[in-house]
Amino acid sequence: MRLKEKFETLKSRHEGALISYITLGDPSPEESLMIAQSLIDSGNVDVLELGVPFSDPIADGPVIQAAVDRALKAGMNTDKAFEIVERLDKKVPIVYLTYYNIVLQYGVGRFIKECARTGVAGLIIADLPYEESGDVRALCKSEVVDYINIVTPNTSPERMSMILDNASGFVYLVSTMGVTGARESISKSIKQTLDLTIKCSNGIPVAVGFGISRPEQVQSIIGMGADGAIVGSAIVDRIGKGSTMGDIIDFLKGLKSGTSPLKAMTVSKK
């Protein structure tokens, strides 16, 4: 399923997207396939972001670093990542999150063709600066894979409009500088960056990630006008601690309830 279709459906329901991240291969390739499928089947995840593990994940905090280590030790690699995506029953759009080295090693053209063939709807390359992304973006365009850009609170308005002029799928707004990982609170100044991003986004959905781990945080981000909230480390942490699938799905259900601020308001008024 394409990202555009998903975001349009959600919009017509006045609902934000819950985007969940897990690392492929964590704790093992087979188990991560089962986890990914259970998350999709639970109906609480609108977009599934799958990390293709890279040995030096510089944008990742300790929780995801540990997951990447577990995955690599369990024999995870890029071929197996494509195999997993191919086998998934993709009832929601799948987005890959990886680092440029992985793409380069596999062969840029070959990697993007494999994304298209196996049904990866979107691609995020965490460490590829926009200025260097021209070839990858062109290949993604011809293979109909959405290339997803990351913007941060440090992105200048000029750079933001340049990046967003060429955006597709959704825009990934990083809530705070630093690495991935749950935080106590989401910075208040995010509202300002979010407004600027929405203004420059030409109608492409904007999703906010980094540090979101609670339903109230999801609700406040969606309430500020974001089209989606991205949660990674809080889920990966539960996988690492060996939580049951039932507990992880209950956790996601709570987060998903935060994507309907209007509904939540009506309920709390009763």
Ligand SMILES: O=P(O)(O)OC[C@@H](O)[C@@H](O)c1c[nH]c2ccccc12
């Ligand atoms: O873990 P957090 O703080 O919930 O943030 C989402 C994040 O995990 C996911 O989108 C992600 C995982 N690795 C990344 C590297 C760069 C950008 C984003 C990511």
